[in-house]
Amino acid sequence: MKEVKGFEWRKAINFQLLGNLVVPIIAVIFAMVIGAIFMVSIGANPFEAYWVLVKSSFGGTRNIFETLVNATPLIFTGLSVAFAFRCGLFNIGGEGQFLVAYITAAWVGAFFNMPMWIHIPLTLLAAMLAGAIWGGIPGLLKAKLGVHEVISTIMFNYIGLYLVNLLIRTVLMAPGTLPATPKIAKTAQFARFIRGSRLNWSIFVAALAALIIYWILWKTTIGYEVRAVGLNPFAAEYGGISVARNIILAMAISGALSGLAGASQVMGLELRALQPFGFIGHGFTGIAVALLGKNHPVGIILGALLFGTLQRGANMMQSIAGVPKEVIHIIQAIIIFFVASDYAVRKIYRKIKAKQAKREVNE
């Protein structure tokens, strides 16, 4: 009896390892191989390309810093997708939430005057609020009217895109011909670390956000309720947890996190809001990051670093190795397919194990 129990324990641990580490690593390797095939198909040298990628991402302080710059918004959007996911919700509205927060941060940053110790937190809060509203309304629609959040957040992405375009083109446009807001005040800017690198304080905000999300999810009642709803809404309701309230709350928090990505874009990088003609893609990449990171803050930081590296390397691969930078989208997509299919991987793994066990019994 005891031996059987011990065996099951080992199996459980095996499964955990397989799901949490092995699958993402295999996914990345697999995707890189397929990426290489595409490179070969156009006559480029994949070894050279990947070497450029590694060198341009990790060679020297400046490159490492730029990789971190790329990873920062992905930490926010990855956390955003993951938080909603923990409540059983799919927030693919990160793009819209990013944009409304982006314009809000530019507005508060450029049109108000106050000391830095108020201006920075206020700009961040305003951006988070904008994101929270843009995520919260789909939450409300889901909780009260049963509108599926996937569809409503897609709709909100586009409404947000055109709204931000309209605002930058009209009331918030800086004098001149460039469709952009005025530059934000010094008091609303995140300081940069070194000259020649855009790395700024927002990386610490991202790390802090990851910590806080971890704390909320596993150390507070809110987090407990959100996760309970995500695991089984019916049981949660029966246990006295308001499903509707938690859906709205989770979507609002998720929106606020994507909003932080928008804020960091303005406060640390562009220092103004430029007219967006399409989506930047941070919200969509956030889905991949969350998936790869198993919806856990630590995993998300690792996932964001990986995708930050890929994005940084992609530009260099194009200019140095002559590989179109879009190869990175292909690699990302394959990673997503692979990680999303891990049910199948588990199933195959189970079948192999079952066969082995059978053989052992027969012997």
Add this chain to the structure above:
Amino acid sequence: MDVIALILASGLRSATPLMYAAIGGIFSERSGVVNIALEGIMLTGAFTAMLASYYTGSPWLGVLIAMIAGGLISLIHAFVSIEFRANQVVSGVAINLLASGLTSFFLRAIFKHAGQSPSVNSLGKLPIPIIKDIPFIGTILSGHSPLVYLALLSIVLAHFVLFKTTFGLRVRAVGEHPEAADTVGINVKKIRYICVVISGIMAGIGGATLSIGLLDLFTEDMTAGRGFIALAAVIFGKWTPFGAFVATLLFGIADAMQMLAQTLQITFLPREIWLMLPYILTLFALAGFIGRATPPAASGQPYDKED
């Protein structure tokens, strides 16, 4: 009077790519597979149609290749979500990313510069005899790309297939209650595979309409959210071909108004408001302000006999 006819004609043209993709979306969703990959499939269709026309000089071959390419890329979606039971939304997001990556990658690799392809042979415009001479009607209906007329036919055909044939009955059964369908001997997986591939073929033509039907070239990410508008039309039209037809026409006319307002510099409504309209209307539809919008019951649910 003339202005109205021109707006309606332009609206019909704008609506055409949406009609194809929406028909695709209806088949996929009716069989229980959510398809937010329409955007990426359309993009694939637009690119491959241009490429085929570029290399062969035949735009009709372009349409055929777009259908095949759309079918193939949707097959990935079908395989991953039916066989591997991957989350259908995740798979859709990945398809969109993959399509955007593949098309831009090969655009750059083949034509050595980013942005857009050279111009290729397009399908041109086809006036309809007799109708073209009727004053008001002629302006609206005649002189479009052949794909515009085919889209109108496809709507009728899709309605017929979905509601008047055994296959259509099976599709709806699978989307509403796969277990029950299975019990009466319908192969749930097979039906879903067929429907997802149909959605890919249709969205592929929708993409071809953009690159070689209405224009004669491919530009990077040229679908610009039309796949999502088509999805909105599916919902707005309550998962029926005629409903989707009305929705796409409405969205197309909003688009035509926006373009006209821009050329005539009329600013009583900013163009961004016109562009938002399809999405806002769809939200209203979903929230139940414009009748009830109930998706097929099993939409998004993986089905596995073994469970």
